[in-house]
Amino acid sequence: MPASRDLAPVFAHIDQNADRIVADLQELCRQPSISTAHVGIEEMAALVKRRLERTGFQAALHRTQGHPIVTGIHPGAGKKTLLFYNHYDVQPAEPLSEWTSPPFEARVVDGYVIARGSTDNKGNIISRLAAFEALLAVRGELPCDVKYLIEGEEEIGSPSLETFIPAHKELLAADGCVWEDTFREDVPVLDLGNKGLLYLELTCRTANVDFHSSNGQIYENAAWRLVWALNTMKDENENVKVEGFFDDVAPLTAKEEELLERIPPYAGEERKRRFALRRFVLDLPDAGLPRRHLTVPSFNIAGFDAGYTGEGVKTIVSGRARAKLDFRLVVNQDPAKITACIRRHLDKHGFADVGVRMLFRSYPAKSDPESDLVRACERASRHLYEKDAVINPFGVGGTPTWMVIRELGMPLVSTGVGYVTARTHSANENLKVEHLIEGAKYMAAICEEFAAH
Amino acid sequence: MPASRDLAPVFAHIDQNADRIVADLQELCRQPSISTAHVGIEEMAALVKRRLERTGFQAALHRTQGHPIVTGIHPGAGKKTLLFYNHYDVQPAEPLSEWTSPPFEARVVDGYVIARGSTDNKGNIISRLAAFEALLAVRGELPCDVKYLIEGEEEIGSPSLETFIPAHKELLAADGCVWEDTFREDVPVLDLGNKGLLYLELTCRTANVDFHSSNGQIYENAAWRLVWALNTMKDENENVKVEGFFDDVAPLTAKEEELLERIPPYAGEERKRRFALRRFVLDLPDAGLPRRHLTVPSFNIAGFDAGYTGEGVKTIVSGRARAKLDFRLVVNQDPAKITACIRRHLDKHGFADVGVRMLFRSYPAKSDPESDLVRACERASRHLYEKDAVINPFGVGGTPTWMVIRELGMPLVSTGVGYVTARTHSANENLKVEHLIEGAKYMAAICEEFAAH
Known part of the structure; x- marks a missing residue:
C-alpha cells in the first residue's frame, strides 16, 4: 500500500488559481438550467460536456427520454477508478423578488457567490474539476482513473438516471462513488446512502x-x-x-452501532421551542432521537x-x-x-x-462504513481540516444513491461543499468562496487517499 | 264537541277566486327577498305586513338584530287558537342562466308558477291567507283564533327567531302550530318535529x-x-x-312504534344503483332503514x-x-x-x-302524534284527498320547529304545499297552480277540524 504523496503543491496551485475557480463557477451559474421548467437544459448539458473536455476528460452526451446525461472518463495512475456524481439542473429561482442580486448573475458579494445552483450543485461540479485540474497541472496525472456522471433531472426525481445506470454498467464501473454534497457542519459529513x-x-x-x-x-x-x-x-x-x-x-452491523453511538443527541428542547412541538413521538429523550430517526x-x-x-x-x-x-x-x-x-x-x-x-x-441503500472510500474520505478530512469527518451511516433523504449502490455494487459516500447556510432551494442560494476553494482541496485529497491505499 | 261544518261553500269560493290567489302569489314572488344577500328584505317584510292586514289581521313588524319578524292576530269563533309559521325569505336565485324564465318574474307556464320562493315559502303563505279569506268571505268569521308568525331568516338558520320566541311567549301563545310545508307525495305528509x-x-x-x-x-x-x-x-x-x-x-312511545311500522321500507336496491352505494351501514335490509334513519x-x-x-x-x-x-x-x-x-x-x-x-x-324536538292538531290534519287530509296523511313522527331535517315545540310548549305539524318536483333551492323552482288551490282548501279544512274537536 503506497503512502499518499505530498498534496501541498496541489493545494498551493488551487490557492493561486482561486479567482479562476470562482470565475468557472460563475460561468456555470450564469447558464440557467431549471429542470422543472425545462429552461436552459440543452445549453447546460453542452456546457458541462465542454467543461469536462477542457479538463481533459473524454466526454459524451447521452440522449434520454428526458434531459441529457453527460459522462466523462479521465485515465490516471494506479489501478483504482473513482466515479463522481453530480447534477447540472437546478430548482426554479422563484420568488424572484426575494433575491438580493439576480439569481443567474452569480454576483460575488462579501466573499460569497450568490446564485441559483451556486451550491446545489454547480459548486460541487467546479470544486471537483478544480481538484482534477490542480492535480494534472502539478503532477501531470491523476492518482487514479476518474469517471464523471452528471445528470440533469435530480431536482425532478432522476427518472432517466434509473434506466441509464443499469444500461451503462461498464461505462460507469468503478471502485467507489463520490455522490452529491451533504450539508457540512464545521467538518465534512460523510453520508453513506439513502432511505x-x-x-x-x-x-x-x-x-x-x-x-x-x-x-x-x-x-x-x-x-x-x-x-x-x-x-x-x-x-x-x-x-x-x-x-x-x-x-x-437489516440488523445493524457492529460498526454501524458504533457510529450511531457517536452521533450526538438532538437538541430536543430547542426544537420543541422552535417548532412549538407538543412532544417527540413516544416522549423520546434527546439521546434516543438519532437512532429512531436514522434506523427506523x-x-x-x-x-x-x-x-x-x-x-x-x-x-x-x-x-x-x-x-x-x-x-x-x-x-x-x-x-x-x-x-x-x-x-x-x-x-x-x-x-x-x-x-x-x-x-x-x-429504494433504500446503504454503503459499507468500513470501505476504502470511507477511509479515504476520513483521511482527507483529517489532512485538510485536522478533524474527524462525521459519518452518518444512514442518510435520511431521498437522493437516489441506491441507483449506484444497488445497481453498480460499489461503495458510495456523499460529501462536498454544501453548508447549512447555503440556502439551497431558497432565494439567495450562495456558496462561500472559501468553502469552494477548501472543497477543491478536499476532493484532491480524496482522490489521492483513495488511490494510495 | 261540535261537528265540523260544511266546507263545500268555502272550497267553492276558493275555486272561484283561483286567478286572484295566483296573482297574490305572483305579487309576493315578484318582490325578491334573499336573506343571505340581504336583498329586498325590508320591502318584503312591509309587503307581508300589509298583506296580513288586507286579510284582516292585526299585524306588527318587529325589529330584530337581523331581519324583521312579522306577526299577525285574527280573532275567530270557538276557544282555540292556531299559530301558523312561515318565512318570507328565499334562497339566492343563482345560477341565473339555468332558469327558463326570470326567477322574480313569476311567470305562469303550463299551470305552474315559476319563481324563486313560489313553493319555498311564499306559496305556503298565500295558500293559508287564501284559506282565511275564503272562510271570512263565506262565513264572516274564522273557526278559531289565528296567529301568524312570519320570519325572514329561515334560509340562514333563523338566528333572530331563537331569541324572539322566548321573548314573545304571550303574543305567540296558541293550542297548536302549523309549521312550514313538507314535501307532499300524493297525500299530505305530517312531519312532527326535527332532529x-x-x-x-x-x-x-x-x-x-x-x-x-x-x-x-x-x-x-x-x-x-x-x-x-x-x-x-x-x-x-x-x-x-x-x-x-x-x-x-327518549324511548319511543307505543304510538310512535305503530307509526314507524307503517312507514314503508326504503327502496334500497334502487338507491344502491343510483348512488353506486357499496352498501348501507351494517348491511341493513330495506325494512330496517327507516327505523335507523328516523330514530337513531x-x-x-x-x-x-x-x-x-x-x-x-x-x-x-x-x-x-x-x-x-x-x-x-x-x-x-x-x-x-x-x-x-x-x-x-x-x-x-x-x-x-x-x-x-x-x-x-x-335542538331536537318531537310533537305528540296523538294531539288534537295531528287528528285535525288527518281528518282534513281525508276530507280533501280521501286518503290518510303520511305521519312522520321524526323529522330528519334541521328546520327549527324546536323553537316552538320546546319554547312555547305546543303541538306542531309541518304540512303544506311543497311537492317533490318543486325544485326548492334550485333553478326553476315552481308551484303547480292546482297544488296551491288544493293547499288553500287543505288549510281551511285544518282550521275547521282543529276548531271543531
Missing part, C-alpha cells in the same frame, strides 16, 4: 355523491371507513401493525382529505376519502413488497374496498 | 409547521393523532363508544383535512389536522351535554390536546 421512499394513495369510495348529513345513520361515510382502516395499521403508540412490514429490515422506517400520513374542508359549517356524508401515505424505508425493505403487505392487511381487516395506488417508489 | 344538529370542529396541532417527512419517525403527525382520536369514538360496526352519548335518548342519532365526519391534499406526491408530516363532526340528535339529547361528553371522552383517552369547538347547535 427508500414509498408513496401510496389510499382511496375509499362508498357512493358516487356526498349525501346530506341527515342521512348519516344509513349511508356509509368514506371518511369513517378510511379512519378505521388507517387505525388498524398503526396504533397510538406508534406500533406498525401491518404484518411483514419489518420483515426485511416511517409510516406517515402525508395527507388526508374527505368531505367538507372549508371554514364554518357544511353538513355532508362524504362518499369519498383519500389518504396519502409516505413510508421512509430502510435497508432491505422493498417498496413493492411493502405495498403488497398493505394490500393484504387491508383485505384481511375487511377493507378490500379501499384502493391502493403507488405514486412513487425509490 | 337537533350539533356541529363540532376538532383540531389537533402537534407543531407550528409541517415537517419534511424524512422526520416522520420522530415528530408527531397531527393526522395520525386525529385518526386515533376519532377511532376511539366510533368503531367499524358503527358503535358509538362515547360515554353518555345515548343517555338522554348520527355521529358523522362531515370533513377531515390534514397535510397535503392535492394531486400527486408531496411528503410532509402534518403539524395540523382538523375534523368536522356533525351529529343529528334525537329527543332528548342536548348539544351542550353531547359536546361535554366528547370533551370528557378525548381527555379520558389521552387526547386532551385535541381541541373541540362548537360551530353550530340546534
Whole structure:
C-alpha cells in the first residue's frame, strides 16, 4: 500500500488559481438550467460536456427520454477508478423578488457567490474539476482513473438516471462513488446512502355523491371507513401493525452501532421551542432521537382529505376519502413488497374496498462504513481540516444513491461543499468562496487517499 | 264537541277566486327577498305586513338584530287558537342562466308558477291567507283564533327567531302550530318535529409547521393523532363508544312504534344503483332503514383535512389536522351535554390536546302524534284527498320547529304545499297552480277540524 504523496503543491496551485475557480463557477451559474421548467437544459448539458473536455476528460452526451446525461472518463495512475456524481439542473429561482442580486448573475458579494445552483450543485461540479485540474497541472496525472456522471433531472426525481445506470454498467464501473454534497457542519459529513421512499394513495369510495348529513345513520361515510382502516395499521403508540412490514429490515452491523453511538443527541428542547412541538413521538429523550430517526422506517400520513374542508359549517356524508401515505424505508425493505403487505392487511381487516395506488417508489441503500472510500474520505478530512469527518451511516433523504449502490455494487459516500447556510432551494442560494476553494482541496485529497491505499 | 261544518261553500269560493290567489302569489314572488344577500328584505317584510292586514289581521313588524319578524292576530269563533309559521325569505336565485324564465318574474307556464320562493315559502303563505279569506268571505268569521308568525331568516338558520320566541311567549301563545310545508307525495305528509344538529370542529396541532417527512419517525403527525382520536369514538360496526352519548335518548312511545311500522321500507336496491352505494351501514335490509334513519342519532365526519391534499406526491408530516363532526340528535339529547361528553371522552383517552369547538347547535324536538292538531290534519287530509296523511313522527331535517315545540310548549305539524318536483333551492323552482288551490282548501279544512274537536 503506497503512502499518499505530498498534496501541498496541489493545494498551493488551487490557492493561486482561486479567482479562476470562482470565475468557472460563475460561468456555470450564469447558464440557467431549471429542470422543472425545462429552461436552459440543452445549453447546460453542452456546457458541462465542454467543461469536462477542457479538463481533459473524454466526454459524451447521452440522449434520454428526458434531459441529457453527460459522462466523462479521465485515465490516471494506479489501478483504482473513482466515479463522481453530480447534477447540472437546478430548482426554479422563484420568488424572484426575494433575491438580493439576480439569481443567474452569480454576483460575488462579501466573499460569497450568490446564485441559483451556486451550491446545489454547480459548486460541487467546479470544486471537483478544480481538484482534477490542480492535480494534472502539478503532477501531470491523476492518482487514479476518474469517471464523471452528471445528470440533469435530480431536482425532478432522476427518472432517466434509473434506466441509464443499469444500461451503462461498464461505462460507469468503478471502485467507489463520490455522490452529491451533504450539508457540512464545521467538518465534512460523510453520508453513506439513502432511505427508500414509498408513496401510496389510499382511496375509499362508498357512493358516487356526498349525501346530506341527515342521512348519516344509513349511508356509509368514506371518511369513517378510511379512519378505521388507517387505525388498524398503526396504533397510538406508534406500533406498525401491518404484518411483514419489518420483515426485511437489516440488523445493524457492529460498526454501524458504533457510529450511531457517536452521533450526538438532538437538541430536543430547542426544537420543541422552535417548532412549538407538543412532544417527540413516544416522549423520546434527546439521546434516543438519532437512532429512531436514522434506523427506523416511517409510516406517515402525508395527507388526508374527505368531505367538507372549508371554514364554518357544511353538513355532508362524504362518499369519498383519500389518504396519502409516505413510508421512509430502510435497508432491505422493498417498496413493492411493502405495498403488497398493505394490500393484504387491508383485505384481511375487511377493507378490500379501499384502493391502493403507488405514486412513487425509490429504494433504500446503504454503503459499507468500513470501505476504502470511507477511509479515504476520513483521511482527507483529517489532512485538510485536522478533524474527524462525521459519518452518518444512514442518510435520511431521498437522493437516489441506491441507483449506484444497488445497481453498480460499489461503495458510495456523499460529501462536498454544501453548508447549512447555503440556502439551497431558497432565494439567495450562495456558496462561500472559501468553502469552494477548501472543497477543491478536499476532493484532491480524496482522490489521492483513495488511490494510495 | 261540535261537528265540523260544511266546507263545500268555502272550497267553492276558493275555486272561484283561483286567478286572484295566483296573482297574490305572483305579487309576493315578484318582490325578491334573499336573506343571505340581504336583498329586498325590508320591502318584503312591509309587503307581508300589509298583506296580513288586507286579510284582516292585526299585524306588527318587529325589529330584530337581523331581519324583521312579522306577526299577525285574527280573532275567530270557538276557544282555540292556531299559530301558523312561515318565512318570507328565499334562497339566492343563482345560477341565473339555468332558469327558463326570470326567477322574480313569476311567470305562469303550463299551470305552474315559476319563481324563486313560489313553493319555498311564499306559496305556503298565500295558500293559508287564501284559506282565511275564503272562510271570512263565506262565513264572516274564522273557526278559531289565528296567529301568524312570519320570519325572514329561515334560509340562514333563523338566528333572530331563537331569541324572539322566548321573548314573545304571550303574543305567540296558541293550542297548536302549523309549521312550514313538507314535501307532499300524493297525500299530505305530517312531519312532527326535527332532529337537533350539533356541529363540532376538532383540531389537533402537534407543531407550528409541517415537517419534511424524512422526520416522520420522530415528530408527531397531527393526522395520525386525529385518526386515533376519532377511532376511539366510533368503531367499524358503527358503535358509538362515547360515554353518555345515548343517555338522554327518549324511548319511543307505543304510538310512535305503530307509526314507524307503517312507514314503508326504503327502496334500497334502487338507491344502491343510483348512488353506486357499496352498501348501507351494517348491511341493513330495506325494512330496517327507516327505523335507523328516523330514530337513531348520527355521529358523522362531515370533513377531515390534514397535510397535503392535492394531486400527486408531496411528503410532509402534518403539524395540523382538523375534523368536522356533525351529529343529528334525537329527543332528548342536548348539544351542550353531547359536546361535554366528547370533551370528557378525548381527555379520558389521552387526547386532551385535541381541541373541540362548537360551530353550530340546534335542538331536537318531537310533537305528540296523538294531539288534537295531528287528528285535525288527518281528518282534513281525508276530507280533501280521501286518503290518510303520511305521519312522520321524526323529522330528519334541521328546520327549527324546536323553537316552538320546546319554547312555547305546543303541538306542531309541518304540512303544506311543497311537492317533490318543486325544485326548492334550485333553478326553476315552481308551484303547480292546482297544488296551491288544493293547499288553500287543505288549510281551511285544518282550521275547521282543529276548531271543531
